[in-house]
Amino acid sequence: MTTRPPRPRERGIPEATVARLPVYLRALQALQDRGTATVSSEALAGAAGVNSAKLRKDLSHLGSYGTRGVGYEVEYLIYQISRELGLTQDWSVAIVGIGNLGRALANYGGFGTRGFRIAALLDADPEVVGRSVASLDVRHIDSLEEVVRTKGVSIGVIATPAGSAQGVASRFVEAGVTSILNFAPVVLNVPDGVDVRKVDLSIELQILAFHAQRRADGDGQTHRSGLEVT
Amino acid sequence: MTTRPPRPRERGIPEATVARLPVYLRALQALQDRGTATVSSEALAGAAGVNSAKLRKDLSHLGSYGTRGVGYEVEYLIYQISRELGLTQDWSVAIVGIGNLGRALANYGGFGTRGFRIAALLDADPEVVGRSVASLDVRHIDSLEEVVRTKGVSIGVIATPAGSAQGVASRFVEAGVTSILNFAPVVLNVPDGVDVRKVDLSIELQILAFHAQRRADGDGQTHRSGLEVT
DNA sequence: CCCACTTTGTGCGTGCTTTCACAAGCACGT
DNA sequence: ACGTGCTTGTGAAAGCACGCACAAAGTGGG
Numbered sequence: 001m002t003t004r005p006p007r008p009r010e011r012g013i014p015e016a017t018v019a020r021l022p023v024y025l026r027a028l029q030a031l032q033d034r035g036t037a038t039v040s041s042e043a044l045a046g047a048a049g050v051n052s053a054k055l056r057k058d059l060s061h062l063g064s065y066g067t068r069g070v071g072y073e074v075e076y077l078i079y080q081i082s083r084e085l086g087l088t089q090d091w092s093v094a095i096v097g098i099g100n101l102g103r104a105l106a107n108y109g110g111f112g113t114r115g116f117r118i119a120a121l122l123d124a125d126p127e128v129v130g131r132s133v134a135s136l137d138v139r140h141i142d143s144l145e146e147v148v149r150t151k152g153v154s155i156g157v158i159a160t161p162a163g164s165a166q167g168v169a170s171r172f173v174e175a176g177v178t179s180i181l182n183f184a185p186v187v188l189n190v191p192d193g194v195d196v197r198k199v200d201l202s203i204e205l206q207i208l209a210f211h212a213q214r215r216a217d218g219d220g221q222t223h224r225s226g227l228e229v230t
Numbered sequence: 231m232t233t234r235p236p237r238p239r240e241r242g243i244p245e246a247t248v249a250r251l252p253v254y255l256r257a258l259q260a261l262q263d264r265g266t267a268t269v270s271s272e273a274l275a276g277a278a279g280v281n282s283a284k285l286r287k288d289l290s291h292l293g294s295y296g297t298r299g300v301g302y303e304v305e306y307l308i309y310q311i312s313r314e315l316g317l318t319q320d321w322s323v324a325i326v327g328i329g330n331l332g333r334a335l336a337n338y339g340g341f342g343t344r345g346f347r348i349a350a351l352l353d354a355d356p357e358v359v360g361r362s363v364a365s366l367d368v369r370h371i372d373s374l375e376e377v378v379r380t381k382g383v384s385i386g387v388i389a390t391p392a393g394s395a396q397g398v399a400s401r402f403v404e405a406g407v408t409s410i411l412n413f414a415p416v417v418l419n420v421p422d423g424v425d426v427r428k429v430d431l432s433i434e435l436q437i438l439a440f441h442a443q444r445r446a447d448g449d450g451q452t453h454r455s456g457l458e459v460t
Numbered sequence: 461c462c463c464a465c466t467t468t469g470t471g472c473g474t475g476c477t478t479t480c481a482c483a484a485g486c487a488c489g490t
Numbered sequence: 491a492c493g494t495g496c497t498t499g500t501g502a503a504a505g506c507a508c509g510c511a512c513a514a515a516g517t518g519g520g
Contacts, residue, residue, distance in 0.1 A: 016507060022436040026415060040467065049417040053470095053509050060469055068468040069516040085436050086443030093435070100337055104330030108431060116435055155438055178445065179438040181431075185256060187279040195441045197434050201338060201411075204427050205323070205346055206252040206315050208385055208409040211425045213316030215408065246477060270497065283479060290499055298485040298498045 013084070017058040023048045024055065025081045032074050040071035087115035094153040094177075096168050097160030098123040098131075098138050101183060105159060106134040119151035124164070141168070148175040155179045162186045169196075243314070247288045253278045254285065255311045262304050270301035317345035324383040324407075326398050327390030328353040328361075328368050331413060335389060336364040349381035354394070371398070378405040385409045392416045399426075 027047040031039055041059075045052035059065060059072070062084050066072045082088055095102050098121050106121055121133055124141045131138050139147065147153060156172040158165050158180065165184035172180055173194055180196045182188055185203075188196050257277040261269055271289075275282035289295060289302070292314050296302045312318055325332050328351050336351055353359055354371045361368050369377065377383060386402040388395050388410065395414035402410055403424055410426045412418055415433075418426050 014506075018437055018440050019433070021440075022430075022433040023417070025436075027417070041469095042467085047417065049419075051509065053511090054507090056467090056469060057508085064469070066468050067516065068514075069466045069518095071467065084440070086439040087436065089443070091435075091439050091442070100330055100334030104334050105431065107330055115439065116432075154442060155435065179442045181434055181438060187253070187257070187277065189279075193445075195438060195445075197438055199429055199431070199434055200252075201335065201429070202346075203249070203252040204411055204429055205321075205385065206255075206317065207248055208411060208425060208427055209316040209321050209345065210248050210251075210314070212321070212384060212409045213319070215423075215425075244476070271499095272497085281479070283481090284477090286497090286499065287478085294499070296498050297487090299487055299496050301497070 013061045017061055018085075020048070020050065020054075020058055021081050021085055023050075024058070025078065025085070028074055028078045028081070032078065036074055038071050039074055041066070044072065082115070085115075089115070091116050091155050092119040092151055092153045093117065093155045093157060094120045094122060094144070094147060094151070095157040095159060096122045096141065096144070097158060097164070097184075098128050098133055099159065102159040103133055105157060106136065116155070119153050120147045122147065124160075144168075144171050145175045148172070148177060153177060155181065157181045157183070158188075159183045243291045247291055248315075250278070250280065250284075250288055251311050251315055253280075254288070255308065255315070258304055258308045258311070262308065266304055268301050269304055271296070274302065312345070319345070321346050321385055322349040322381055322383045323347065323385045323387060324350045324352060324374070324377060324381070325387040325389060326352045326371065326374070327388060327394070327414075328358050328363055329389065332389040333363055335387060336366065346385070349383050350377045352377065354390075374398075374401050375405045378402070378407060383407060385411065387411045387413070388418075389413045 024044065027044060028039070030047065031044075041052045041056045045055040048055065056066075059077075062080055065077055065080055079088075093116050095105055095118065098106070102121065102123070106118060118134070118136065121136050121138045122141045122144055123129055123138050126140075129138050129140045148156075153175075154177065156169075156177045156179070158168050158172075160168055162184045165182060165186050166188060169180055169182070169188045169190060173190055178194050180188065180190070180194065182196055182198045183200075185200055188198075190196055254274065257274060258269070260277065261274075271282045271286045275285040278285065286296075289307075292310055295307055295310055323346050325335055325348065328336070332351065332353070336348060348364070348366065351363055351366050351368045352371045352374055353368050356370075359368050359370045378386075383405075384407065386399075386407045386409070388398050388402075390398055392414045395412060395416050396418060399410055399412070399418045399420060403420055408424050410418065410420070410424065412426055412428045413430075415430055418428075420426055
């Protein structure tokens with residue numbers, strides 16, 4: 001554990017920064033589509049909805065890719081962020097649970113920024129298995145392990161009902177998948193080394209309700225100015 | 231400061247805590263369904279996937295609802311958290327954009343924990359308008375203002391393509407909606423006092439990719455133990 | 461060649477979050 | 491009535507994250 005010869009590499013990008021990089025990336029791509037070649041931190045921050053100092057600090061974690069007095073070259077920055085996020089390689093994704101949500105995900109054109117390829121759609125319902133969704137045949141959940149192996153799936157997406165989610169997660173893990181995106185409203189139990197992210201509609205609604213109630217409560221003159229406007 | 235007559239009230243619950251309350255709530259409801267009457271912070275924290283000290287501190291912001299040596303009474307705690315989150319009143323929700331995602335949301339049974347009522351589904355596509363989804367008629371987007379007014383909509387959900395999202399958001403705001411849940415991959419621009427939350431599939435995938443790449447990079451023996459296992 | 465102007469990169473203070481560790485409190489058995 | 495054992499609630503410490511404000515660095519005009 002001594003050598004790190006060709007690597008003045010950045011050690012550990014803060015989690016909060018990582019979460020914002022995709023937002024910057026999207027804003028940059030919009031700028032590129034509009035033909036913009038160069039952008040200042042101020043302008044990009046505006047487009048991404050963040051403070052410009054924060055943006056500069058975030059970018060500084062990747063390296064010094066700006067030019068003082070000028071700004072950032074859009075194309076170059078897109079490349080650097082993409083590389084940092086690992087989007088220069090292809091990620092193979094399997095989606096389990098082809099209900100409305102699964103279909104919505106399967107059809108999510110281009111899958112945001114490219115880099116993600118849907119390798120397989122799986123479901124347990126015989127009614128759904130065999131159908132074609134987004135130009136892919138829905139396969140039976142029993143072939144999960146085989147699909148992961150043959151298609152080199154590295155990211156598993158769970159869009160099943162809550163009751164089936166843990167089982168699917170365990171099978172993913174068992175099959176060697178170490179990145180899971182979970183849409184089911186349950187806390188998944190996975191071993192260390194497996195990365196689970198959760199997307200949960202009802203939690204978001206409840207947070208909104210909390211703030212709405214708070215606004216309604218204190219309504220009189222104590223209006224609250226600084227609301228999160230992500 | 232001697233008096234605190236009718237208000238041992240909590241002032242300002244930390245945002246991080248608010249974001250976790252729905253998770254606790256769900257875990258508690260699962261316990262209740264299983265017939266559990268009482269739970270310790272340790273056990274509940276386990277079910278919610280957090281540290282028990284964190285859980286206790288979170289709950290302490292609501293008040294002292296536990297009994298030392300025993301734990302928390304499940305039913306009572308459910309009530310307290312629900313009240314704090316504003317789930318004891320009904321929230322009227324309108325969903326705009328009835329594609330696959332919109333349909334998935336509309337069918338999201340019970341809408342997590344009750345408290346949320348889908349008041350209307352709206353879309354711009356004449357092909358979709360008039361159809362019945364989840365026992366509701368899809369109405370044309372032009373009636374947004376009327377629907378908000380007559381149905382008392384307080385939360386707007388945007389499930390449209392990126393291009394239409396800002397327009398819809400502005401109309402919501404104009405109509406008086408101050409809570410918005412946005413599924414479209416764009417940064418919404420709204421005035422102060424409007425609360426926007428964002429749910430973004432491709433951002434989550436990119437974050438997963440980042441961590442996966444990082445694991446692959448440093449793979450040798452420098453394995454990283456402390457991964458987020460939300 | 462130098463000066464005025466612009467914009468990046470970052471040191472620093474501030475406030476929020478998490479975690480530890482323990483005193484205070486309650487139940488129950490004797 | 492009292493001691494034992496368990497669990498809560500919280501002070502204090504450490505770690506992150508944010509945003510200000512400014513020095514450093516580059517551009518372009520005269």
